[in-house]
Amino acid sequence: MAVALSFVLLAAVFAAGCGQQNTVRRSDKIKVGVTIYDQYDTFLSQYMECFTKELEADEEVEVVVYNASQSQQTQNSQVKKMIEDGCDILCVNLVDRTDPTTVIDAAKKADVPIVFFNRELVEGDIGRWNKLFYVGADAAQSGILEGELAASTCLSDKTIDRNGDGKIQYIVLEGEAGHQDAIVRTEYSVDTLVQKGVEVDKLGYAIANWNRAQAQTKVAQFIENYHDSIELIMSNNDDMALGAIDAYEAAGMIKSEWPAIFGIDGTTVGLEAVRDDKMTGTVYNDKEGQAHALYRLTTTIARGGSIEELSDEFEVTDGKYIRLDYEKITATNINKYLKVK
Structure with a gap:
């Protein structure tokens, strides 16, 4: 049976x-x-x-x-x-x-x-x-789509540029050091953002190993250093994007002081964060x-x-x-x- x-x-x-x-x-x-x-x-x-x-x-x-x-x-x-x-x-x-x-x-x-x-x-x-195979997705495509999402938001919503300097101050939350998907997602997301006509100013990046708690800790440090000067966060996955959200909530900052936050994967909690207007967008990994x-x-x-x-x-x-x-x-x-x- x-x-x-x-x-x-x-x-x-x-x-x-x-x-x-x-x-x-x-x-x-x-x-x-x-x-x-x-x-x-x-x-x-x-x-x-x-x-x-x-x-x-x-x-x-x-x-x-x-x-x-x-x-x-x-x-x-x-x-x-x-x-x-x-x-x-x-x-x-x-x-x-x-x-x-x-x-x-x-x-x-x-x-x-x-x-x-x-x-x-x-x-x-x-x-x-000849008996080795792979099932997955194209990491470059995920980075391109995240960059397109971020560019569309930055170009259409002028409130993203809070200091009005014509540039978007951003940070990147990256997965594992040396991991191919992390490297490619970061490279293509930022390159696409710039190619779409967004002028940027990189404040920094942090490796958070795909982990929500680690990302919260890293972003809390960025908030301490830059407060509301961070205008965009691009994350290699949803869990780290959610960690960024956790950091802003823990800091008690009002929503208008938050940056636009983007993730990749479309996990259940990531989708719910988009629905609840906490995450600006994500890229669905099928x-x-x-x-x-x-x-x-x-x-x-x-x-x-x-x-x-x-x-x-x-x-x-x-x-x-x-x-x-x-x-x-x-x-x-x-x-x-x-x-x-």
């Missing part, structure tokens, strides 16, 4: 830590092993909830999920164990995108395909074997679409198919990649995305 795989189960798996795992047996046909970099990542947890809903409908899947707790060494061990336990295919959300060698070598030696997701490995690494693509690619490859078989459903690039588009969200279209939730 099939057993439903739910997010409640995943929460229990994550809570068990790296030393334990939970397996749902549904048939002998496909055994899928999943390891994620961090159970506390808001976007990723919602992504995984969508993924489990896809698995619920498939009675030919047995799945085991591990949380790597931000340790590549832990993830390497998890991959080896999943291979030893007979997984037919692995879904890997890399801890360190620059260090996939152990994961790839172990899978290649055992002839177990890998679908990497959400955290993209270096192009040279994914080309090392977790539902990516989870569906991950499910379709994983089960297709595990059943002996090829990624090209999915070209009618998704845009397939270089026989390796499936990427889905980002979308801009502001108060004008927020209800559409809240309904998606």
Whole structure:
């Protein structure tokens, strides 16, 4: 009899830590092993909830999920164990995108395909074997769209330039140091803002590791230094943008003293912040679409198919990649995305 795989189960798996795992047996046909970099990542947890809903409908899947707790060494061990336990295919959300060698070598030696997701490995690494794939989105596109949102707001709402100097004083909240998505999102968001005709004055940037609490601490320091002189905050993700909001609320500053704040991901709490006029806008990272693509690619490859078989459903690039588009969200279209939730 099939057993439903739910997010409640995943929460229990994550809570068990790296030393334990939970397996749902549904048939002998496909055994899928999943390891994620961090159970506390808001976007990723919602992504995984969508993924489990896809698995619920498939009675030919047995799945085991591990949380790597931000340790590549832990993830390497998890991959080896999943291979030893007979997984037919692995879904890997890399801890360190620059260090996939152990994961790839172990899978290649055992002839177990890998679908990497959400955290993209270096192009040279994914080309090392013909059974390595990636499902995600284009980080550059997310930065471009965030920059377009910010530019549109700055050019149309003259109150953003509170000091009237013709320039927008801004800060950037960046994810992990050296992380490709963080670097690309920052570069393209700022470049697009300038290309659209907004004159800017950079007050600073802070690395907050995608984390809301860390972002609050960093922005509190900026507020202490600049008070209401910050006119724009562009964040690499919603959680850090929400941390900025937390900092302004904790400082007791009235809304007219806040900067325009933009995020990326379109998490539930991020969407609610846009609805409540706390976050100016965000860029929707299609977790539902990516989870569906991950499910379709994983089960297709595990059943002996090829990624090209999915070209009618998704845009397939270089026989390796499936990427889905980002979308801009502001108060004008927020209800559409809240309904998606």
